[in-house]
Every structure is written in structure tokens, then in C-alpha cells.
Amino acid sequence: MSSAKPLRRIVIVGDGMRAAMAAAYLAKACGRAGADIVVMSGGEAGKTGQVVVRPSALRFNAELGLNPAELCKKNIASPLFAAEMPSSNGPVTLPYAASGVASNGVEFHHYWLRASQAGFDSALHEYSLPLTLQNARSGIALESAAGFKIPFGLRIDRASYAQLLVNVASAAGVRASKGKLSAVQKLTESDWPMRLSTSDVEVDADFLVDVSEGSSAENAVGASRSGWSGRYLRIDSGVDLPGIEVFRLQRGLTRFASLIPGRGNAHSDSGEFNRIFHAEENRITDMACLLTADEAEARQRPALARKIDLFTACGRIPSEDYEVFQPCEWLAALMARGHFPERAERLAERMPETELRIWLESLRRQIADLRKQVEAA
Amino acid sequence: MSEHTIKRVVIVGGGTAGWMAAAALSKFCARSEVEITLVESQAIGTVGVGEATIPSIGKFNDHLGIDEDTFVRETQATYKLGIEFVDWGVMGERYFHPFGTYGFDLEGIEFHHFWTRLKQQGDTRSLDAYSLNALAAYDGKFLRPEPEHGPIMKRLAYAFHFDASLYAAFLRRMSEQKGVTRIDGLVGEVERDSESGLIHALNLQDGKRIAGDLFIDCTGFRGVLIEGVYKAGYDDWSEWLPVNRAVAIACKRKGDPEPYTRSIARDAGWQWRIPLQHRTGNGFVYCDRFKDAEVAERELLESLEGEALNSPNHLRFMTGRRKQFWAGNCVAIGLSSGFLEPLESTSIHLIQSGISKLISLFPTKTDAPVERTEYNRLMSNDFENIRDFLILHYKATARDDSKFWNYVRTMAVPDSLMRKIDLLKSNGRFFKYDAELFDLTSWLAVAVGQGWAPEGYNPMANALSIENVTGSLSNMRSVLEKSAQAMPTHQAFIDRFCKAEPANWEQKKP
Numbered sequence: 001m002s003s004a005k006p007l008r009r010i011v012i013v014g015d016g017m018r019a020a021m022a023a024a025y026l027a028k029a030c031g032r033a034g035a036d037i038v039v040m041s042g043g044e045a046g047k048t049g050q051v052v053v054r055p056s057a058l059r060f061n062a063e064l065g066l067n068p069a070e071l072c073k074k075n076i077a078s079p080l081f082a083a084e085m086p087s088s089n090g091p092v093t094l095p096y097a098a099s100g101v102a103s104n105g106v107e108f109h110h111y112w113l114r115a116s117q118a119g120f121d122s123a124l125h126e127y128s129l130p131l132t133l134q135n136a137r138s139g140i141a142l143e144s145a146a147g148f149k150i151p152f153g154l155r156i157d158r159a160s161y162a163q164l165l166v167n168v169a170s171a172a173g174v175r176a177s178k179g180k181l182s183a184v185q186k187l188t189e190s191d192w193p194m195r196l197s198t199s200d201v202e203v204d205a206d207f208l209v210d211v212s213e214g215s216s217a218e219n220a221v222g223a224s225r226s227g228w229s230g231r232y233l234r235i236d237s238g239v240d241l242p243g244i245e246v247f248r249l250q251r252g253l254t255r256f257a258s259l260i261p262g263r264g265n266a267h268s269d270s271g272e273f274n275r276i277f278h279a280e281e282n283r284i285t286d287m288a289c290l291l292t293a294d295e296a297e298a299r300q301r302p303a304l305a306r307k308i309d310l311f312t313a314c315g316r317i318p319s320e321d322y323e324v325f326q327p328c329e330w331l332a333a334l335m336a337r338g339h340f341p342e343r344a345e346r347l348a349e350r351m352p353e354t355e356l357r358i359w360l361e362s363l364r365r366q367i368a369d370l371r372k373q374v375e376a377a
Numbered sequence: 378m379s380e381h382t383i384k385r386v387v388i389v390g391g392g393t394a395g396w397m398a399a400a401a402l403s404k405f406c407a408r409s410e411v412e413i414t415l416v417e418s419q420a421i422g423t424v425g426v427g428e429a430t431i432p433s434i435g436k437f438n439d440h441l442g443i444d445e446d447t448f449v450r451e452t453q454a455t456y457k458l459g460i461e462f463v464d465w466g467v468m469g470e471r472y473f474h475p476f477g478t479y480g481f482d483l484e485g486i487e488f489h490h491f492w493t494r495l496k497q498q499g500d501t502r503s504l505d506a507y508s509l510n511a512l513a514a515y516d517g518k519f520l521r522p523e524p525e526h527g528p529i530m531k532r533l534a535y536a537f538h539f540d541a542s543l544y545a546a547f548l549r550r551m552s553e554q555k556g557v558t559r560i561d562g563l564v565g566e567v568e569r570d571s572e573s574g575l576i577h578a579l580n581l582q583d584g585k586r587i588a589g590d591l592f593i594d595c596t597g598f599r600g601v602l603i604e605g606v607y608k609a610g611y612d613d614w615s616e617w618l619p620v621n622r623a624v625a626i627a628c629k630r631k632g633d634p635e636p637y638t639r640s641i642a643r644d645a646g647w648q649w650r651i652p653l654q655h656r657t658g659n660g661f662v663y664c665d666r667f668k669d670a671e672v673a674e675r676e677l678l679e680s681l682e683g684e685a686l687n688s689p690n691h692l693r694f695m696t697g698r699r700k701q702f703w704a705g706n707c708v709a710i711g712l713s714s715g716f717l718e719p720l721e722s723t724s725i726h727l728i729q730s731g732i733s734k735l736i737s738l739f740p741t742k743t744d745a746p747v748e749r750t751e752y753n754r755l756m757s758n759d760f761e762n763i764r765d766f767l768i769l770h771y772k773a774t775a776r777d778d779s780k781f782w783n784y785v786r787t788m789a790v791p792d793s794l795m796r797k798i799d800l801l802k803s804n805g806r807f808f809k810y811d812a813e814l815f816d817l818t819s820w821l822a823v824a825v826g827q828g829w830a831p832e833g834y835n836p837m838a839n840a841l842s843i844e845n846v847t848g849s850l851s852n853m854r855s856v857l858e859k860s861a862q863a864m865p866t867h868q869a870f871i872d873r874f875c876k877a878e879p880a881n882w883e884q885k886k887p
Binding site for chain 2: 006007029030032033034063105257258259260268269271272275276306309310312313314316318319321322342343345346347349350351352
């Protein structure tokens with residue numbers, strides 16, 4: 001069976017954190033099956049500063065043996081309960097967990113909305129545990145945060161994160177080859193399908209993974225878009241929103257590893273990869289568009305227009321296949337951009353109004369008490 | 378007509394769909410000051426002939442607060458662990474489509490890649506050896522998983538076989554207790570707003586007028602409102618799913634009821650067998666281009682395991698779905714919304730899915746274009762995802778013994794299905810859409826069972842040594858076998874917890 005013959009060598013083209021992520025993960029995922037991983041690096045410094053890791057990427061780190069508590073202890077990371085996004089109205093904070101608690105299968109914001117429309121004066125953020133933790137003046141230790149059992153991401157120093165990933169990659173046997181990729185040659189009369197060249201070396205490979213910030217391999221291969229084509233996978237950084245760069249790399253790499261091709265034809269695998277990869281790209285662009293574009297531009301995107309319409313009509317946020325952002329993030333973004341539901345979901349009416357007010361008051365008090373405790377700690 | 382706030386819901390039709398809708402809406406609208414009226418006529422029979430379900434029915438009943446043992450007793454139900462398919466891939470072979478999952482993943486790699494690896498080394502064990510549901514089903518065992526039974530038993534997923542007419546009657550009692558008004562009558566004229574086209578009221582043939590703000594069409598294939606009034610249109614899928622007739626009959630049961638449905642492929646369709654506590658439901662679904670009704674009836678009668686308990690009931694249908702499930706202020710639920718043959722027991726699931734989506738999107742005003750559009754989109758996805766899975770059963774066959782099988786084996790299939798087949802057949806890859814009902818286990822069961830096992834596997838499954846893989850899979854088999862052996866028999870479980878009163882057949886005969 002051709003597909004069970006594992007890839008012998010994967011060359012990664014890129015620098016800094018991006019190349020380190022790819023090398024560490026692919027070495028872990030494919031190295032066990034015998035693949036040789038080579039990083040072809042142009043030696044560029046890459047970006048510096050801090051990088052946001054969304055909650056969904058923590059599993060990726062865990063698979064590489066990177067524990068968030070240890071990263072925080074080393075002072076190279078801090079927990080993140082919400083991400084601040086740029087928008088046309090100024091920064092918008094999108095929490096990684098919902099406000100309040102759902103009841104009887106109805107999301108909390110419907111109850112809040114119903115009460116607000118009945119004259120109960122409170123802001124949604126007053127019920128938000130993630131925003132309370134995020135806004136704690138002194139910051140909050142990861143150990144304390146973990147006790148609340150809500151999703152959290154990390155803000156990490158990019159260079160330190162890259163170095164940790166390099167350590168993982170090196171320990172897994174990844175080899176580095178200095179030099180900027182100058183040519184990719186398809187081989188027809190060789191045991192190898194391609195040869196990659198820098199000014200100094202030539203490396204034969206079964207597969208090329210391009211995570212460069214520029215387009216060195218893209219030009220060499222002649223591909224025009226991110227995605228998987230033949231023996232070439234390109235993962236670009238995507239839309240410039242906090243957390244998206246790492247998300248795209250993490251999702252792209254893990255999905256590639258789950259579809260990891262053999263040396264045979266992988267046309268159906270690459271087709272599926274691209275379908276999902278581009279669906280996620282669309283969801284990310286929807287969010288960027290909601291945050292920064294005007295209404296007319298937003299309406300050009302059917303899935304986004306549907307979100308706006310349904311949310312405005314009845315407070316629901318329809319889900320598409322391969323969503324990237326959680327409903328609580330969409331909720332915050334939609335409201336920040338001036339979209340408010342005309343009514344709450346009818347199921348929220350099942351709770352008697354007096355009971356609803358007492359419940360909301362109690363929840364609000366609990367969050368306020370918590371805020372005091374966190375700030376006093 | 379100005380838009381009204383919805384205060385009156387009128388359900389037309391009182392079969393399984395109608396009473397499921399009434400029970401759910403009366404529960405969820407309890408404090409919303411919404412009046413619910415159900416109009417049905419005893420002059421119109423219901424299609425319900427005994428239903429097999431999938432595990433999601435348990436959630437529906439839970440939401441309604443229905444005690445499971447009471448439900449089983451009241452509906453003469455038995456438990457269902459999956460479906461046995463006989464003669465589908467080739468004549469003389471059978472396979473089991475279980476609920477639940479196969480085996481356990483190893484090192485983050487899905488189980489079936491290791492199974493394929495061993496298979497390529499000559500191992501002949503079927504996937505059934507790694508399914509607790511399949512092992513228990515073929516042993517005639519059942520145990521309702523409880524937390525104290527531990528993590529392995531938690532893997533046992535189950536549904537029910539039940540008498541749909543008894544279920545409707547059970548839900549009717551429940552709904553009427555919650556304030557649903559039932560009116561016996563036949564719909565005559567329908568009053569509509571001349572401008573908006575929204576329905577105002579139904580005039581019954583006996584002269585009663587039933588006014589409403591939202592109308593739920595549960596009138597079965599006829600679609601009295603959705604088609605009769607709104608001309609919603611119909612997408613015909615018979616090019617891919619050509620069966621268009623069925624004949625159903627109940628017979629006396631022989632032996633203890635098996636905890637699974639059986640589906641036996643015939644030369645122009647297939648035959649179901651659904652064991653209930655008091656009888657066995659049987660039916661033959663076929664395509665009238667390849668089989669006469671009389672022949673179908675005769676073949677069905679000849680294959681019964683016991684004495685027939687009623688007269689054969691013949692049905693005609695066209696596989697497909699309404700182009701609009703919600704039009705104006707009318708929502709079609711059940712057979713009025715479309716029809717997919719009961720090959721994977723999805724009829725009740727689609728009712729349930731329609732109801733839960735309607736409740737989530739329940740409108741405030743009579744005209745709710747945004748909610749309507751979203752409901753139609755979601756229901757279209759549901760129907761199409763299930764459609765593709767059903768087509769797989771016909772496409773993945775080596776049978777060439779009849780014109781029917783030659784047609785379905787060689788027909789072109791939708792692109793969405795082709796993509797899935799390519800991925801699964803090449804290297805066992807599977808990606809589930811968010812709203813997709815059937816998961817990897819289901820697709821694997823049918824594809825492998827009908828001779829389309831993955832040709833390759835994820836090369837990362839080679840990371841474990843062959844000894845390690847062999848040992849791990851051996852342990853899995855052993856643990857699952859022991860768990861299945863420890864369960865009581867299906868009949869013993871029913872006898873202990875939920876045995877129904879014997880049925881009175883004199884009352885049930887038409």
C-alpha cells in the first residue's frame with residue numbers, strides 16, 4: 001500500500017517562532033514514523049514582542065510538553081481570559097468564556113436581555129468571570145485562574161516561546177540548514193520527488209512545508225495561495241488579529257499531521273485540508289470584517305450577514321461549519337459594533353420575572369465579590 | 378395584515394410528529410402565554426407502523442421529563458443497540474452498524490487506523506470485535522449504563538424500538554395535561570391575509586373556525602398547509618434513493634426480542650424487522666420500477682417470523698424534501714417536510730430536530746423572515762447530510778444480481794458524498810461537519826461492512842511497534858467482551874425494569 005509508506009523527509013521553510021512551531025510539531029507527529037525533519041531558515045530574526053495563544057492551542061502546546069503553568073512561572077507567559085481586538089470603534093475585548101451561566105439550555109445573554117428590556121439595569125460584563133479575571137489590576141496567577149475552570153489562553157513572549165519550541169524540535173532530532181531557499185526543482189528520474197536549494201546546499205525531500213512570513217517558497221514553487229497543493233503546504237499568518245497567527249499554524253499543522261500523506265497520491269486529503277483551511281479563513285475574515293468594515297461591506301459576506309440578521313432578530317448566533325471564534329466572542333463583537341437583539345429567545349420567558357431578577361442580582365453580586373477578592377489578593 | 382405577536386399555535390395533524398410538537402411546545406412555552414391547539418381527525422390514519430430510533434430520542438424524552446421506564450412500558454418498547462444489515466454488500470454477508478464507537482484511540486491516532494494496519498498484516502477480525510454495542514447486540518444483552526458501571530459501560534449508546542401510535546397517544550395525554558387543546562376535525566378552507574399571504578385561520582369541515590398566529594403542518598405526505606396553501610415545492614432525490622413504495626405489517630414475535638433492528642437487502646429494495654415487546658414490525662421498502670406491489674406484499678408475508686397481526690399497509694412516497702420547510706407562518710414537521718426512507722431510523726430524529734430548531738428560533742411575530750431563513754438553512758443541511766449517508770448504503774455494493782442493484786451501484790452520487798467516500802476509502806480519513814448526524818463509526822461501519830474498507834491508513838499509526846498494536850487491540854477486545862458478557866439479557870432487563878402489559882390486539886386491528 002503506497003500511502004502507508006511514510007514520508008522520508010519534510011523540509012520546513014521559515015524563521016523564528018513559526019518555523020519552530022512547525023518543526024517541533026511535525027517532528028513529534030511524524031518523526032515517530034521515521035520522517036526526517038529539516039528546517040531551512042533564511043536566518044531572519046522574525047517578529048519580536050508578544051504573541052497571543054488562544055485556548056484551543058493549549059492542547060497543541062501540551063502535546064509538545066509545554067505546560068502553561070511552567071511558562072507562567074518562568075515569566076515568559078501570563079494567562080489570558082479575553083483578547084483585545086482592534087475595531088473601527090476602538091479596542092473590543094472578546095472573552096474566551098460566556099458571561100453568566102446558561103440555564104435550561106438557554107444561553108445567559110437571553111435572560112440578561114429579557115431583564116434589560118423589562119427595565120433591569122445592568123451591563124453584560126457585570127456577569128463576566130473572564131473579564132473580571134482579565135481586568136484584575138494586579139493580574140492573576142495561573143494556579144488561581146485554573147480553579148475557576150474557565151478556558152484561558154496565554155500571552156507569551158514570542159522569542160522565548162520560539163526558543164522553547166526549538167529545544168523541543170532539537171530534542172526530537174530536527175536538523176537546521178541555514179540559507180534562504182532559492183529554488184525548488186521537481187525530480188522525475190530520482191527516488192526523491194523534489195530538490196530544494198539554497199546558495200550553499202541542496203536537500204532532497206518528499207514534502208515542503210512553508211511557514212515563512214514572506215513568500216520565499218511560494219515564489220519558488222509558483223503557488224499563489226495558502227493551502228496544500230501536491231507536495232507543498234503553505235500556512236501564512238492570515239488576518240492580523242490577536243491569536244490568529246498561532247491558531248492558523250496550530251490548526252494547519254495538526255490537521256496536516258492527521259492527514260499526513262504517504263508518498264502516494266494524496267489528492268483527496270489535500271482537497272479536504274484546503275476545504276477546511278479556507279472555511280476557517282472565511283470565519284476569521286468574517287470576524288475581522290465585523291470589527292473593522294462598514295455595514296455594506298459586512299453584508300457582502302453571507303455568513304456574517306446571517307449572523308448579524310439572526311442576532312438582531314432574536315439574539316441567536318448561528319454557527320457555521322469550522323467556526324474559529326466562540327459564540328461568546330461573536331456576542332461581544334456584535335454588541336460592540338452596535339448590533340443588539342430586538343428580543344430574547346422565547347425559551348428565556350419560561351423563568352418567572354421575579355425569579356429572573358433575583359437570579360441576576362445574585363449572579364452579579366457573586367461576580368462583584370469575586371472582583372474584590374481578586375483585587376485584594 | 379399587521380404582524381401579530383404569536384399567542385396561538387395551531388398544530389394540524391396528530392400523528393407522531395403532531396404530538397411530539399405539541400408535547401415539546403406545551404412544555405417550553407408553558408410560561409409564555411402561548412395557547413396550543415392540535416387539530417386531528419380520526420378519519421385520517423397515521424403512518425406510524427412501529428419505529429426504530431437513534432440515541433437522540435433519549436434527549437428529547439429527557440427534556441420533556443419523561444421517565445425512561447414509563448416510556449418503554451407505555452410504548453411496548455425494546456432497546457436498540459444498532460442495525461444489522463444483511464445481504465447489502467454481497468449476498469450472504471452481514472454486518473452491524475452500532476451506536477457508540479469502535480475501540481480506543483492510541484497515542485492520539487484514531488483506532489481504525491490500527492485496525493486497518495493489522496488487517497493488512499492478515500488479521501481477519503471484524504470491527505464488531507471492538508464495539509461494545511455489536512458484542513452485546515449479537516449476545517442478546519442489554520444494560521442501561523449508570524455512572525457506577527464504570528467507563529467502559531459508558532460507551533454503550535442506545536435507542537429504542539417502539540410503537541409509534543402508542544408513543545403519540547402517550548404524548549397526547551401528556552400534552553392535554555399541560556393545556557393543549559385537541560380538536561377533532563378535518564381542515565377545509567384556509568383563511569389567508571390577502572397582502573402578506575399569512576394564514577389567519579383554518580375553517581374545519583364541521584364549521585369550526587380555528588384562528589392562529591403560527592401553524593405547524595404535521596399532516597404527513599399530504600402537506601395540507603405547506604404544499605396545499607404555500608406551494609413550498611419539493612426536491613426530488615429519487616435519482617439517488619429510488620425506492621418509492623413500502624408495505625408494512627406486524628406479526629407475532631418468535632423468541633426474545635433482539636436489541637437491534639435488522640435490514641435485509643432484497644432484489645428491489647430492502648426489508649426491515651423491528652422487534653417490540655408485544656410484536657414484531659416488518660416492512661418491505663422497494664422501488665415500483667423494479668417490483669410490483671402484489672409481489673412485494675407476497676414476499677413480505679412469506680418472510681414473516683410469526684402470524685400476521687393486521688392487514689398489510691401499503692404506502693407511496695417520494696424521497697426528498699420540501700424546498701421550504703417554513704413558509705409564511707407555517708412550519709412543516711415530520712413527513713410533510715420531506716421523506717427519507719427509514720434505513721437508518723432517522724424519521725423521528727428529523728421530527729425532533731425540526732421541533733428543537735423551531736423552539737430555538739421561536740418567533741415573536743407572525744412574519745419572521747430571518748428566523749424562517751435560518752430554519753430552512755439548518756433543516757436543509759440536516760436532510761442533505763442524512764441523504765448522503767443513505768446513498769452510501771446503495772452505492773457501496775458489489776451486488777449485480779438485479780436491475781435495481783445494477784442501477785444504484787453504477788449511479789452518479791452527489792459531490793459532497795463523493796468527497797467523503799474518496800477520503801474514507803483511500804486512507805480512512807473522516808471529517809464531520811458541525812451539524813452532521815452520523816459520525817466516523819457510522820460511516821466506517823457501512824463502508825467496511827459493504828466492502829469499501831480503507832485501502833490505507835494514517836502512516837503515523839506505524840509509530841507504534843506491531844507488537845504494541847497487536848497487544849493493545851487484544852486488550853481492547855478482551856475488556857469489551859467481558860463487559861458484554863456481564864450484562865443481563867435484553868429480555869431480562871426489560872422484565873426487571875420496564876415490562877409492558879400484554880397488548881390487546883382486538884382493539885388494535887383496523
